[in-house]
Amino acid sequence: MSQLARFTPNMGRRYANRRNHDEGKAGGNVSRLSPWLHAGVVSEAEVLQSALGQHSPEAAEKFIAEVFWRIYFKGYLEQRPSIWRAFCDQRDAALSCFESDPVTHGLFEQATSGQTGIQAFDNWARELGETGYLHNHARMWFASIWIFTLKLDWTLGADFFLRHLIDGDAASNTLSWRWIAGLHTKGKTYLARPDNIAQYTQSHPDGPLLARGLAQDAPPLTEPEKHARRPLALPPGANTIPQTYALLLHDEAASHVPFDLPHPPALVISAARPDDRSPRQIGGLVRDFAMQSVQHGGEAAAETFGCPHVGWQSGNSLANILADTKLNHIVTSYLPMGWTRDALWPELAPLADKGSLIQLTSALERATWPHAKAGFFGVKKIMYKAMREAGVAARQLELFEA
Numbered sequence: 001m002s003q004l005a006r007f008t009p010n011m012g013r014r015y016a017n018r019r020n021h022d023e024g025k026a027g028g029n030v031s032r033l034s035p036w037l038h039a040g041v042v043s044e045a046e047v048l049q050s051a052l053g054q055h056s057p058e059a060a061e062k063f064i065a066e067v068f069w070r071i072y073f074k075g076y077l078e079q080r081p082s083i084w085r086a087f088c089d090q091r092d093a094a095l096s097c098f099e100s101d102p103v104t105h106g107l108f109e110q111a112t113s114g115q116t117g118i119q120a121f122d123n124w125a126r127e128l129g130e131t132g133y134l135h136n137h138a139r140m141w142f143a144s145i146w147i148f149t150l151k152l153d154w155t156l157g158a159d160f161f162l163r164h165l166i167d168g169d170a171a172s173n174t175l176s177w178r179w180i181a182g183l184h185t186k187g188k189t190y191l192a193r194p195d196n197i198a199q200y201t202q203s204h205p206d207g208p209l210l211a212r213g214l215a216q217d218a219p220p221l222t223e224p225e226k227h228a229r230r231p232l233a234l235p236p237g238a239n240t241i242p243q244t245y246a247l248l249l250h251d252e253a254a255s256h257v258p259f260d261l262p263h264p265p266a267l268v269i270s271a272a273r274p275d276d277r278s279p280r281q282i283g284g285l286v287r288d289f290a291m292q293s294v295q296h297g298g299e300a301a302a303e304t305f306g307c308p309h310v311g312w313q314s315g316n317s318l319a320n321i322l323a324d325t326k327l328n329h330i331v332t333s334y335l336p337m338g339w340t341r342d343a344l345w346p347e348l349a350p351l352a353d354k355g356s357l358i359q360l361t362s363a364l365e366r367a368t369w370p371h372a373k374a375g376f377f378g379v380k381k382i383m384y385k386a387m388r389e390a391g392v393a394a395r396q397l398e399l400f401e402a
């Protein structure tokens with residue numbers, strides 16, 4: 001993938017030194033690989049392998065750790081599924097309050113259309129709509145201002161991000177917003193400060209960005225529900241794939257390339273469900289990216305395996321598609337907590353109950369998720385071990401340790 005090849009030389013010390021700077025739309029100091037990682041077009045393993053192909057583990061440590069944040073968040077949400085449910089419930093309740101609370105609704109409209117009068121915040125709101133992307137630091141400042149200065153419900157902000165970020169990811173997004181709000185690391189919040197914003201937006205085309213009138217403190221939010229951890233129940237691996245099966249590609253696994261399939265499928269089914277990200281309308285860039293990734297992924301897989309490709313549209317029945325083909329088994333990548341699972345699961349559940357649904361997890365997820373029980377530190381400690389276990393850049397790591 002050309003974006004990966006282009007950015008690999010920068011994954012070392014340059015990334016560590018420059019990654020916190022928000023350089024706006026054209027910024028080349030961060031990889032901007034998140035849309036493709038989210039869509040499963042490129043895998044975490046491929047990105048890490050690439051980093052260590054050109055940099056020592058020491059030089060690339062910061063970049064490697066960021067990729068592990070993504071794996072960590074997914075594993076954490078998987079073990080605390082009630083967080084996703086609580087987010088959806090609180091968002092729906094907050095949206096239905098709009099009717100009876102025109103003041104909050106007005107503030108929400110100002111915030112999402114970039115008309116609050118806080119220059120930096122308004123700039124990011126517009127940039128998000130125009131590009132489908134925001135720099136990590138901008139996401140942190142934006143979420144902090146949303147929660148602590150504008151005092152809007154955090155779930156509405158998280159929903160706004162999911163509707164407009166091409167990389168919108170149930171785990172990374174929900175848990176990052178919770179982290180800013182003091183709900184992830186209990187009591188620890190993130191306060192956006194004007195001097196910090198000015199310092200790290202100096203290279204922004206409109207920078208340094210001004211942020212007047214921000215809240216001076218960030219008291220942690222609280223919630224009634226305790227999100228208990230459930231044990232991980234990871235499905236068995238690719239060795240359980242039957243001789244004849246259909247391969248299902250979707251928004252979070254749009255390409256067959258990262259799959260390690262022992263033999264080819266008889267059919268490729270592709271299902272894009274971007275509109276299920278939110279009850280509200282999602283951004284055009286988000287929809288186009290998801291629809292195209294899944295469509296191209298389906299066509300490419302069918303060509304590679306020399307088999308037919310069929311689209312499973314929203315509203316169509318999977319059972320009918322399968323009945324036409326006489327196939328009984330579906331193989332797909334593990335469906336983590338989030339809207340893709342919510343959208344597809346009602347039709348997949350009967351297959352899962354019969355043992356006819358085979359979900360594949362990556363070796364990196366299997367090595368990392370058991371450590372994503374509490375804070376990120378537990379994962380940071382084992383990230384190189386997890387890579388060795390998963391066979392990712394094992395030779396480079398060995399050479400470095402020798």
Ligand SMILES: Cc1cc2nc3c(=O)[nH]c(=O)nc-3n(C[C@H](O)[C@H](O)[C@H](O)COP(=O)(O)OP(=O)(O)OC[C@H]3O[C@@H](n4cnc5c(N)ncnc54)[C@H](O)[C@@H]3O)c2cc1C
Nearest residue numbers: 030031032033034066067069070136139168169172173176
């Ligand atoms: C409030 C908030 C909401 C966010 N929502 C999302 C989201 O919906 N989807 C999403 O993928 N990321 C989200 N992030 C994390 C992070 O901002 C993006 O992953 C990152 O900015 C993507 O840009 P990049 O590809 O250039 O990252 P790079 O800096 O180049 O990092 C490489 C890869 O590592 C991963 N990564 C980097 N930083 C983080 C991080 N802090 N947390 C998790 N993974 C990370 C991403 O997959 C990224 O593509 C959110 C962060 C915040 C603070």
